[in-house]
Amino acid sequence: MSNNQLDQLRKRVDELNLELLSLINERALLVQEIGRAKETQGVYRYDPVRERHMLDLIKENNNGPFESSTIEHIFKQIFKAGLELQEDDHRKALLVSRKKKPENTIIDVKGVKIGDGSQQFVFGPCSVESYEQVATVAAAVKAKGFKLLRGGAYKPRTSPYDFQGLGLEGLKILKRVADEYDMAVISEIVTPNDIETAVDYLDVIQIGARNMQNFELLKAAGAVNKPILLKRGLSATIEEFINAAEYIMSQGNGQIILCERGIRTYEKATRNTLDISAVPILKQETHLPVMVDVTHSTGRRDLLLPTAKAAIAIGADGVMAEVHPDPAVALSDNAQQMDLKQFDEFVSSLRSSAFVQI
Numbered sequence: 001m002s003n004n005q006l007d008q009l010r011k012r013v014d015e016l017n018l019e020l021l022s023l024i025n026e027r028a029l030l031v032q033e034i035g036r037a038k039e040t041q042g043v044y045r046y047d048p049v050r051e052r053h054m055l056d057l058i059k060e061n062n063n064g065p066f067e068s069s070t071i072e073h074i075f076k077q078i079f080k081a082g083l084e085l086q087e088d089d090h091r092k093a094l095l096v097s098r099k100k101k102p103e104n105t106i107i108d109v110k111g112v113k114i115g116d117g118s119q120q121f122v123f124g125p126c127s128v129e130s131y132e133q134v135a136t137v138a139a140a141v142k143a144k145g146f147k148l149l150r151g152g153a154y155k156p157r158t159s160p161y162d163f164q165g166l167g168l169e170g171l172k173i174l175k176r177v178a179d180e181y182d183m184a185v186i187s188e189i190v191t192p193n194d195i196e197t198a199v200d201y202l203d204v205i206q207i208g209a210r211n212m213q214n215f216e217l218l219k220a221a222g223a224v225n226k227p228i229l230l231k232r233g234l235s236a237t238i239e240e241f242i243n244a245a246e247y248i249m250s251q252g253n254g255q256i257i258l259c260e261r262g263i264r265t266y267e268k269a270t271r272n273t274l275d276i277s278a279v280p281i282l283k284q285e286t287h288l289p290v291m292v293d294v295t296h297s298t299g300r301r302d303l304l305l306p307t308a309k310a311a312i313a314i315g316a317d318g319v320m321a322e323v324h325p326d327p328a329v330a331l332s333d334n335a336q337q338m339d340l341k342q343f344d345e346f347v348s349s350l351r352s353s354a355f356v357q358i
């Protein structure tokens, strides 16, 4: 074969490559159109029966030289790429995604702006135990210049025999302290029915890790006009976390703060493993503010300061930590709450860090 003939054949291969490229993309456009039509009909996009039919038809018409198994493999890849393309489209469409809204969502909680590039802090006891207990912590937190106070009224606990929280009484205590100290209060709600009641008492409604995929609760939280702090589930992937936030936003409430609180891994040195890289990923993928709960992610008092620094350094919009007047007698989480002296040292150390602006 002359060089000229070889060049001719190569030229033909190049032409066929471009024809295949154009055909594959033409097919992708059709698949997308079908996907959109299916979406309006509410039909699931992946149709295994249809895929089997397509593969059979292709193999029946295969005259070689490729084996049918090879042809099947090649076309399966084309089918898969088409399906993934639709998933990408879907991701683009998520209301919480950065693709949908490039600018940061800023949540205003009684004048405290979360997500505007400032560093915010939430402190307070694990559980609301009494008015005096919450007021003591509130006074200490306020004295440091912070305005956001947390406290659990409904406590989803690992054991049914552990303290379950004061319930509505706890919400009333939080509201009273918030009014007296001009602070904003955050507390967890665990059932959809309590969401509407909570609106009257709280400034931010928290949905806890164990309820991150309680979809009825998420929908109820999406139906009120109140900021929601959504914690990552203990075994939730980032994608599942983002979809949980989407549940809230799809109901009309876009005031969502995401909170990384550690995930379950095989590591036992900490209560959970703080997934610190989740912070920049969530900031890239969504337009929502992201906080880090250093208390529950570590379960260790000695790690609160370094993890809080790490959270701020990596770009978190805020840090949450538990403070109790006397952790030794706390009704929950007594191993990791700071007492008032430790809280004092914690804040001083943070303030002496060059990159912390509080």
Ligand SMILES: [Mn+2]
Pocket: 126, 127, 296, 322, 332, 333
């Ligand atoms: Mn706690």
